[in-house]
Amino acid sequence: MDEEETLKYRYSFLLFFIAFLLQTTVLNHFGIFGMSPNLILCLVVIFSFLFEGYHGIIYGLLFGLFVDICFAQIIGIASIGLFSIALICSELKRYLYKESVVSIVIVSLVSTTVYGLMYWGIYRMLGNGFDFLYVAEKEAILLGYHAVVTLIIYHFVSKSFKHRSDRYMYRGNLQEARSLYRS
Numbered sequence: 548m549d550e551e552e553t554l555k556y557r558y559s560f561l562l563f564f565i566a567f568l569l570q571t572t573v574l575n576h577f578g579i580f581g582m583s584p585n586l587i588l589c590l591v592v593i594f595s596f597l598f599e600g601y602h603g604i605i606y607g608l609l610f611g612l613f614v615d616i617c618f619a620q621i622i623g624i625a626s627i628g629l630f631s632i633a634l635i636c637s638e639l640k641r642y643l644y645k646e647s648v649v650s651i652v653i654v655s656l657v658s659t660t661v662y663g664l665m666y667w668g669i670y671r672m673l674g675n676g677f678d679f680l681y682v683a684e685k686e687a688i689l690l691g692y693h694a695v696v697t698l699i700i701y702h703f704v705s706k707s708f709k710h711r712s713d714r715y716m717y718r719g720n721l722q723e724a725r726s727l728y729r730s
Contacts, residue, residue: 556602558707559594563606566590567613582688584696585662587611591629592658593700595636597645603633621673628665632658646705648698655697659690 566586574583587610595603607629615622636654643650663686670676 552600555598555600559590559602559606562704563587563590563610567610571614571617579692580688582685582692584689584692586696586700587614587625588629588632588658588662589655589693589697589700591633592636592655592697593651593704595633596640596643596651596654597701597705603636604630607633620675621670624666624669627669628662631665632662635661648701651697651701652694655694656690659693660686663689 566589570583570586574586577583587607591603591607593603594606608626611626611629612623615625619625636658639654639657643653663682667676667679667682676682
């Protein structure tokens, strides 16, 4: 792994850590209709869909486990869910245009739905959990909430991580950009 890739992993770890802290402290007090966004899920979506590498998979597993250890009745469900979402997002990037806001919204909506249903299903199989209609009502709120939060994070992260081979994200010499585009 080169120095630039190591820096990206450190930067993404910092973002996941900040999201974990915000998720577990501040956002619990500020919610819409009693719901707060899952920032870690939003970051897993962004990092798994936009970037090469395993940022979303590694940090989704790690921070999902941290959230479960700190707050869940059953340990491992969030990690399994986030891992599955990272795999789904990694596959979706083969079929959707990564720099499109519409694609980001689609991936966010699919990921939120799959994560919520998976989380509910595993809890339900283990004898815990809520009625499906209650979960579906909350999921409808989260769909919009996660789409907005994911777009905000996307805007911030896409400006911070520059893609060397992406002519749309390049912010340097015009001649250099043209030569990268031609190669």
